[in-house]
Amino acid sequence: MDELKNEVTTQDVDPEVSVPTEPQTQTGDALTQGVMHERDMKKETKKQDVMKILGKIGVYLFLSVMAFIVVFPFLWMIATSLKHLSEYYDSNLDLVLFPGGPRDFHNFAEVFTETDLGRYFINTLIVGVASTFMSLIITVLSAFALSRLKFKGQNAFFAGLLATMMIPGELFTITNYKTVADLGWTNQFGDGGWFNAFLTLTLPFLVSVFYIYLLKQNFMQIPNELYLAAKVDGTTDLKYLWKVMIPLALPTLISITILKMMGAWNTYMWPKLTTTNQDFYLITIGLREAFSSADNQQPDIPLQMAAVTLVSIPLFLVFIFLRKYIMRGVSRSGIKG
Amino acid sequence: MKVELRNLTKVFPSRDKKSGKDVTAVNNFTFEIPDGKLVGLLGPSGCGKSTTLYMISGLQQPTSGKIFFGEEDVTELAPENRGIGLVFQNYALYPHMTVQQNILFPLQNLRGKDKMTKEAMLERAYEAAKLVQIDELMDRKPSELSGGQQQRVAIARALVKMPRVLLLDEPLSNLDARLRLQTREEIRRIQKETGITTVFVTHDQEEAMSISDVIVVMKLGVVQQTGKPQEIYDNPTNLFVAKFLGTPPINVFKGRVENERLYIGENAVLDVKGVKDGNVTAAIRPEGFVLDENGPLVCELSNVEIMGRDVSIVSRHSESLNPTIRSIIDADNRIDATAEGVRFTLKPHKVFLFDAESEERLYFEV
Numbered sequence: 001m002d003e004l005k006n007e008v009t010t011q012d013v014d015p016e017v018s019v020p021t022e023p024q025t026q027t028g029d030a031l032t033q034g035v036m037h038e039r040d041m042k043k044e045t046k047k048q049d050v051m052k053i054l055g056k057i058g059v060y061l062f063l064s065v066m067a068f069i070v071v072f073p074f075l076w077m078i079a080t081s082l083k084h085l086s087e088y089y090d091s092n093l094d095l096v097l098f099p100g101g102p103r104d105f106h107n108f109a110e111v112f113t114e115t116d117l118g119r120y121f122i123n124t125l126i127v128g129v130a131s132t133f134m135s136l137i138i139t140v141l142s143a144f145a146l147s148r149l150k151f152k153g154q155n156a157f158f159a160g161l162l163a164t165m166m167i168p169g170e171l172f173t174i175t176n177y178k179t180v181a182d183l184g185w186t187n188q189f190g191d192g193g194w195f196n197a198f199l200t201l202t203l204p205f206l207v208s209v210f211y212i213y214l215l216k217q218n219f220m221q222i223p224n225e226l227y228l229a230a231k232v233d234g235t236t237d238l239k240y241l242w243k244v245m246i247p248l249a250l251p252t253l254i255s256i257t258i259l260k261m262m263g264a265w266n267t268y269m270w271p272k273l274t275t276t277n278q279d280f281y282l283i284t285i286g287l288r289e290a291f292s293s294a295d296n297q298q299p300d301i302p303l304q305m306a307a308v309t310l311v312s313i314p315l316f317l318v319f320i321f322l323r324k325y326i327m328r329g330v331s332r333s334g335i336k337g
Numbered sequence: 338m339k340v341e342l343r344n345l346t347k348v349f350p351s352r353d354k355k356s357g358k359d360v361t362a363v364n365n366f367t368f369e370i371p372d373g374k375l376v377g378l379l380g381p382s383g384c385g386k387s388t389t390l391y392m393i394s395g396l397q398q399p400t401s402g403k404i405f406f407g408e409e410d411v412t413e414l415a416p417e418n419r420g421i422g423l424v425f426q427n428y429a430l431y432p433h434m435t436v437q438q439n440i441l442f443p444l445q446n447l448r449g450k451d452k453m454t455k456e457a458m459l460e461r462a463y464e465a466a467k468l469v470q471i472d473e474l475m476d477r478k479p480s481e482l483s484g485g486q487q488q489r490v491a492i493a494r495a496l497v498k499m500p501r502v503l504l505l506d507e508p509l510s511n512l513d514a515r516l517r518l519q520t521r522e523e524i525r526r527i528q529k530e531t532g533i534t535t536v537f538v539t540h541d542q543e544e545a546m547s548i549s550d551v552i553v554v555m556k557l558g559v560v561q562q563t564g565k566p567q568e569i570y571d572n573p574t575n576l577f578v579a580k581f582l583g584t585p586p587i588n589v590f591k592g593r594v595e596n597e598r599l600y601i602g603e604n605a606v607l608d609v610k611g612v613k614d615g616n617v618t619a620a621i622r623p624e625g626f627v628l629d630e631n632g633p634l635v636c637e638l639s640n641v642e643i644m645g646r647d648v649s650i651v652s653r654h655s656e657s658l659n660p661t662i663r664s665i666i667d668a669d670n671r672i673d674a675t676a677e678g679v680r681f682t683l684k685p686h687k688v689f690l691f692d693a694e695s696e697e698r699l700y701f702e703v
Contacts, residue, residue: 225429228396233494234417234446243442247433 074312081107081306088302107306117307119279120286127282128264131202135260136253138206143215144241148227158216161209173270176204180274188277197280201271205263211256218252219245254325258318265315283311338407338501338534340370340393345402347388347558362388364558366402370551375528375535377549377566379542381581385558386538390504393536394423406501417446419502422495422533426507428487430479436490437475440465443498465497468527485516492527503528505537509544521548542582546570554578571686576696579620579689585649585665589658592619592690597701599690602656604633607683609690609701616693618658625687626650626664628672632680636662641674648672652679 079095080088082103111117145151146158180186185196222245230240246253268284275281281289287307319326345366348359363385370376378386391397393404395416403412411419430439440462444453453461466472469489479487488508495503508524509517525548528535539545545552546566554561554569554577562574573579579587590601594612598605599619626634636652639661643649650664650672664681666672672679690699 223427223429225425225427226431229423229425229429229431229494230442231396232394232416232421232423233443233498234448239446244431244433250433 077305077308077312080302081309083107083302085300085302107303108310110303111307111310114303115286115307116278116281117283117286117310120281120283121311123280124265124283127198127201128261130198131205131264132257132260134202135206135208135211136257139208139211139215139256140241140246140253142207142212143219144237144245146212147216147219148237148241148245162213165209165213170269172204173273176270177273180204186274186276188275188280193277194280197275197277200274201280201282204270208260211260214256215249215252218249222248251325254322258322258326261318262315287311339372340502340534340536341405342366342368342370342389342393343403343405345389345392345404346400347385347392347397348400361558363392363399366558366560368553368560368563370534370536373532373534374550375525375537375548377545377552378536378538378555379545379552379581380540380555382540383557384555386540386555387506388558389555390423390506390536390538393502394421394504395419396423420498420500422498422500422503424488424491424495424503424505424508426510428479428491428511430487430490430494432479435476435478436466436471436482437462439479439490440475440494440497443494447498461497462493465493468496468530469493469523484512485520488512488520489523492524496527496531496533500533503531503533503535505535507538507540509539509541517544524548543584546582554581556581573620573689574698576618576620576691579691583622585623585663586659587620587622587689588662588664590619590621590654591656591658591693592617594690599688601634602654604635606633607685607688612690612699612701617699618691618693618696620689620691621683622687623649623663623665625684626666626681627684628666628670629680629682632682634681634683636679636681638674638676638679641672643668650679 075095076093082105084103084106087103146154180200185200187193188197188200226244227240230244235243266284267282268288271282272285272288275285287304345363346361347363348361351358351360366385366389378389380386388397392399395411395414399412403410405411406419416423431442434442441458444458444461447453463472463475466475469492471486471489471493474482474486474490479490482490488511492505492508505524509520512520521544524535524537537545537549549566551563552566552569553563556577562569562578564572569578570582573582576589580589592599592601592606593616594600594609594614595605596614597608597610597612599607599609599612599617601619634654636654639651639653641648641650645668647665647668648670650666652662652664653660654662685701685703690701691697692699
């Protein structure tokens with residue numbers, strides 16, 4: 001929560017800056033009456049301190065409200081995951097974690113017996129890691145070609161790439177589906193089934209024009225002299241890419257990796273549309289489907305929340321450790337994660 | 338290793354498609370850089386001096402002409418095979434590597450029979466670092482170094498391969514005035530110690546004059562004059578060279594020659610034997626003026642700046658092509674700063690005459 005703290009410090013500087021305008025207007029009188037001058041200063045200092053404290057209280061109040069709004073869904077999720085179904089129907093807005101009502105961790109144990117959460121988890125991990133890795137290779141090489149190499153039609157090619165960004169991604173869904181279906185990849189049963197599912201889930205999203213653009217701009221900020229120096233030092237283009245450009249663009253690459261991973265973790269519509277074999281469900285569909293299919297069509301919400309809590313843990317960990325990069329990446333790319 | 342440039346020409350194709358005019362950055366440059374000397378390529382920006390340097394390095398290919406290192410034609414050779422070290426204006430250190438990694442980098446790229454063991458590389462890197470006195474800073478990142486230190490790292494990186502030719506592109510322009518003085522002496526020392534043939538590019542004439550064995554003055558891609566710094570200063574071949582060298586700059590007057598006498602305004606100021614009658618441009622070095630109550634050059638006194646060792650007199654004259662005339666005289670001379678006018682006689686060897694049209698030097702007997 002570094003960002004919150006930052007906000008606090010910048011906010012509480014403000015009163016300090018705004019207050020001194022008052023004593024300044026009085027300096028004319030104060031200078032002629034030396035003693036008054038000193039007394040005024042003391043008063044002003046006191047006033048300044050009070051304002052500072054009031055400002056701080058205001059800021060913290062505001063932040064507390066905002067923090068509550070952000071934390072509320074998570075709190076509800078955890079509280080609900082601890083409840084039995086009966087208690088959930090009695091008081092589903094009860095946010096207290098333990099006292100009253102039958103509460104324990106049985107939902108968490110049940111998640112693994114009732115559903116195939118582990119499998120979905122692994123599916124998601126495989127798809128996420130593989131597509132991120134392949135996507136990174138494609139992004140790095142394209143950005144390198146577009147920024148460092150010179151070839152005919154380079155600008156036209158890049159403009160063409162950018163133009164595809166004008167089309168909303170949802171519009172591709174139907175064409176993509178048709179392509180995938182025509183290739184027979186929606187047949188996900190039998191021997192090659194897993195591979196078809198894998199291709200379906202990864203291949204359509206390997207090229208991200210936006211990431212290429214982001215990295216290309218980053219590469220172009222690297223001074224040309226470094227390239228010339230490396231040439232004199234006897235490196236090949238590929239070695240220069242590996243030894244100089246990639247390390248220098250590492251923050252951007254980490255941002256891209258994180259955003260891509262988050263995307264893979266969150267994606268819902270495409271896998272829902274194309275995954276025909278339940279064995280290859282990703283975690284998002286798993287969470288949605290697994291708990292509602294029972295006898296009465298009503299989802300077991302506490303159970304579902306327990307599963308969601310479990311799924312969120314890795315994301316929490318990732319966020320805590322890579323917070324700096326995620327915030328930087330999100331603010332840099334101007335898109336939400 | 339002497340470096341020979343033969344009729345070197347570089348033409349850049351025009352970016353402006355309509356006019357289609359190509360830009361000739363370097364025009365027919367022929368010069369031999371003697372072995373083990375420090376040569377300064379001097380000229381205003383856009384005169385082709387950096388392009389020349391890049392062609393010697395191999396980063397740019399000449400449009401025509403040849404480059405020889407010793408007897409070997411290297412015109413077509415790739416930069417990494419020429420055995421050069423290059424220091425860039427902004428140093429071009431790899432920002433993500435430590436000083437040591439930066440210096441090691443050229444060695445790690447050696448292939449085939451030149452390949453070195455890790456220990457040998459480290460030893461060489463330390464040798465190079467010692468030479469430029471940065472062996473204490475090996476674990477720092479470039480961003481943690483001062484400009485002067487970064488400069489030394491760049492030189493160490495260029496030297497570590499033991500290049501045959503060291504090329505420096507405006508090596509001092511990013512340093513502050515004091516550091517510049519210090520670093521240029523340093524470069525001189527390193528060059529003397531290693532004995533590597535060195536070419537360095539600068540637009541600062543003082544810098545070039547102070548450390549070069551030979552300077553080459555360029556203008557718009559054409560070599561104007563080459564020679565030892567003092568020779569060029571004492572004997573410029575044209576007005577451009579006369580104006581470009583020297584601080585404070587040379588004073589330029591409109592003048593005419595009649596009966597082998599130089600007239601500036603109404604008065605004959607100097608005997609110039611051997612010059613034909615006609616309009617000329619007269620250039621006078623600041624130290625070429627002598628205070629004389631009856632002197633023929635009558636100027637309007639603006640102010641007097643006392644600089645300790647000598648006195649700088651700022652004055653005006655209707656025929657001067659510069660707004661003010663700056664003359665430097667010994668501080669022993671007493672001058673009344675409140676006087677209206679000041680009169681000078683001229684030292685003949687500090688006065689250069691140039692044809693008013695062609696700006697070429699007109700020689701007279703001193």
